[in-house]
Every structure is written in C-alpha cells, then in structure tokens.
Amino acid sequence: MRERTRFPASLLERLPNLKFLTTTGPINRGIDRIHAKSKGIVVSGTDWGAIYTTTHEHIWALILSAVRHIVQEDRNIKSFNPLWQTAIPASLKGKTLGLIGLGKLGTPVAEIARAFGMRILAWSPNLTPARAAEIPGVTYSPSKAHLLSNSDIVSLHLVLSPITYHIIAEDDLALLKPTAYLINTSRGPLIDEDALIKVLKKNKIAGAALDTFDIEPLPLDHPFRSLGDKVTLSPHNAYVSHDIFKLLWDQTVENIAAYLEGEPIRHLE
Template identity: 35%
Template sequence: MKILCVGDAMIRGEAFAEAAQKLGAAEIVAGDWETDWDSLQHRRLVVEQQGPGVESVPPIFLEHQDTEMALGLFCPFATELMDALPSLKVIGVARAGVENVDIEGATERGILVFHVTGRNAEAVSDYAVGLMLSEARNIARAHAAIAQGSWRKQFSNSDYVPELKGKTIGIVGFGHIGRLVARKFSGFDVRVLVYDPWVTGEVPDGVAVVDKETLFQESDFVTLHARLTNESRHLVSQHELDLMKSTSYLVNTARSGLIDTDALVTALQSGRIAGAALDVFDVEPIPQDHPLLQLDNVTLTTHIAGTTREALTRSPELLVQEIDNFFSGSTRVTLKNPEVLERPGVRDKAAEMIDALGRQAPAR
C-alpha cells in the first residue's frame, strides 16, 4: 500500500510521513506542493475562494499514480487529481476546513475524506482575545507611533476606551473555537451572547444563545468564528453593521468572506462602529491601495491567528490519529463525508486497506 504525503511551506511532507508510520506497513512517500511561504499564502487563498479545480494536478501525484492514501494540508484535491489516481481510497487534510478538497467528487468516487477539527482552535481563540484588546486599547497603534518617534496619547476612541469587565461579547459561530473564546472570557467578568443556528445541546453557564439581530445590537465586541458557506457569505453586511453600537468593535479571525468589506470600510470611515480587527482579507497580501490601510480605527494582521508552534507540529499526528481511529473501529472519527460508507464497495476497500497495512480488522 502506498501513502503519499504532500506538505507545503507550513507543514512539510516529512512531518506527515513520520506521523503516517503509525498506520502500519506501507510504502510512504513524502514531498511538497508549495515551499515558498508567500506563494503558499496566495495559492491557498485562491483555492479556498475558487475551489481546488483552479489548480492543475500537482506533478508529485502524477509521479505516484498508484497512491491509495494521500495526506496533506493545503494542496488541492480536485476531481482531476482523483481521476489521475485510480487507486486512491483515502484523502486526509490536517485542517478543519476542507475547501481544498472536492468533497462531492470524492464521495462520488468512493474516497473517504478525513480532516482535523480543532487543530488550531487554541491558537485562534487566543488570538481573537488578543485582537480585541489590541484594537480597543490601541496597543498596535501606540507601538507604531513610538516606532515612528511619536509619543501618541490620542486615538479615535479616546473618549470611550473600554475595559472588558461588564461588557457584552458576541460570538458568531459556536463550534470548537467559539466555545474556547467563551471559556477564555469567563475570567473577564463579561456577558457572552452566541449566534449559531446549528448549536445543539447545552451551552456553558454564562452563555446565552440569541438571534443574530440581538447579538449585533447588544454586543460591545463581535467576534466571528463561523464557517464560510454560500449561506454565511457576507453574514456581516451593512444591515448588521447598522445594528451595532457606535462604541462596538468587530473582530474576524475566520474567513474574510463573512464580512462585506465595502460595507465595513464605510462603517469605519463614518464612525458607525468604533473599530475592527482583521486577520483575513479578500485578497492576500492586502493591496497597498486598499482603503482599510488609510483608517486609524482598524488593526490588521497577516493571517497568522492559527499559526503557532503547537498548532503546526501536532496537526499531522492529529490527522493520522483520526484515520487510525477509523481503522480501529472507533465511531468518534471526523470523516467529512460519512455518507460515502453507504456506497457500494467502500467498506470492502476499507477492509482491504486494513489488511494491506497489516492491521487486525475491527469488530463493527
């Protein structure tokens, strides 16, 4: 059995190959898709926005067309790639979002798609809290002023610079990251509101689930942690911005498409909201003539919310653990397309992989 590990500038293929050894007896091949950091940031964003078919099939896959399992992070898995690898049975990506995988195409071809939920949840939730503090307390602006030789004391929000105690934090999207944000704010003595139409089960004490309008009207800080889908695109439009308090702040460490950027620029320019902090943009790097760069009430960072040593180093191991759990018979697996198991022959192919890896078939 051949396992092809295709890394990139963020996580190299060797890291996936080392983790994949846990799966059993296999021929493991390692390589990389895009090793230049800046090019990776551009190409991954284009893939996320336009789909994996925007890229041609990476040459390394064409060199190993007998691959049965492919592991990676950002490399694109389009239907053209799947058709070029007739033996492919498993795709694994070490991230929660699977925008770089054609899920429908994989399911139609009987290919199991594994992903990792929560690999960078700690990192992103930390960062969201940090961005709130940085924007509201002018931390980055004060540093920039000192670096430029100015001892700045006055800012656009100087009349209402807030403390967090007693404020209302609105969390849009209450998955793993959103729940961690709520937990980390529990020590700040704040009120927490959540909007997420998919919330099921109980929510933690001190958290109230509300409708979208209530959240935007009552929150002093709104932080976005939702998935970008056709339904959630421009979830924050002029309507939501008009609902917000003039002293409130918007934070986005999720996906740029969740916000209508033009509407946000207008709201910031007019002082309709106090400020915003953004780690993601429609085009990355953000163009030098972008109107956001002319504003004094926004904090911008370079799409680094999820980039910590821990988030990167543990990702291949977390992915392989999910696949290992499946092969071991566990029902707690982040299989992105579980419906594929109902397609004819898929379970038989899984059993063949288990046998080829020298593993004992689990009782199911």
C-alpha cells in the same frame, strides 16, 4: 500547501502528471477534491493538533489590542510623538461579547470572556437554545439582529459556506453600536468587506480587528491598509505557532513518505 494556493479544476487539468497533493490541515476548500478524485489525484491532510488553542489565544490578542489601542500607542511612542496617552481604551468587565458561532472556537472564547466578567450572547444559523445553555455564562440570542444590536464586541466563529457568505452585510453592520468592535479570525468572506470599509471610514463603529480577508495575501493597494487605527490587522496567522508548524510539517513529511510507499495516509475525500 494551504488554501491560499488554489488547485481548481482548471489548474488540475493542466497538470497531467500530478498524482499527489498534501495540504496542512484536515480541510482545504482551495482544492477541487471531486475533480482531483476523478483524475486519480490523491489528497492528504494533517491534524489540527492544538490549533484551536492557538487561534482563541490570537482572538483575545486582537480583541485586547483593539479595545486597548495597543498598536496605536506603541506606534506613537516609537515615532517620538510628544503626545502621551493618545487614546482612551475601553474596559471589558460588564460589557457584552456577541459570538456568532459557538463551536470549537466560540466555546473557549466564551470561557475566557467569563474570566473578564463579560456578558456573553451567542447565535448562529444552527445554534439552538439547548446547545447555548450547555456553555456556562452564555445566553442564547434569538436572532442575529438581536446579537448585533446588543453586543459591544462581535466575534465571528463560522465556517464559510453558501449560507454564511457575507453573513455580516451592510444592513447587519448598521445594527452595531457606534462603540462596537467587530472581530474576524474565521474566513474573510463572512463579512462584506466593501460595506465594512464604508462603515469604518464613516466612524460608524469603534473599530475592527481582522485576521482573514477575501484575498490573501492582502493586496498592497487594499483599503484596509489605509484605515490606520480604525482597524487592527494580522496576516491570517491566528493558527500559527512553533508547535503547530512542527506538527503540520512532521505530518506532511509522513504523508509524502506514505504515498511513496504506496500506502497513503490521512486521505481527504
């Protein structure tokens, strides 16, 4: 199972025969693990493997797709649109990438940004100047507002928590340059979706590229589906690859076999 298949306390109470859950990944906030433990339900997970590599590759795919208008031009050509070159792409060299979060994902994203000749700002609620200085080419931003107002591309790399929920709210979006792009491959609720939709509809920023959403799968009537070229969307598959799936499913089978043998492995507390 994944986080989108939730097992809250209310559901666990209705499953008196449930004894074991195995989830892909070492973290799953869709499971009420405290309640599961109180019911004697064992929860096992898997390793991430190369998931961070896969994800930061996808982050750059989204960035390049957005700023180079790849999806828009592909669609125009395939729809027999007689217009040729319908959008003017942005370049990356000399632009500023703002990273909100400089951990296992933010750091390799910064390394790739250096290869493009970009300036890099970084900020998070817990980031220190000393930690930022450890990453070549990264400049510590003294505040979220400073990062947002000085970045051409802002990419989010935070875990979801009460502190980071809607860390990009309406007031924050108002600080972005009109030419800026917002990228989110972490968790949908990091951004106030309603506020972002308003900003995109009013053309207050250049665009957004999103892999995660408040509700997944994204509802068919969700406004993001109707924003056209203002937003580039992917179905929360930044972590997905053949190699990752093989690892996840192999370890899931191992988890089930170990539980049936009475010796659970990769137990999530």
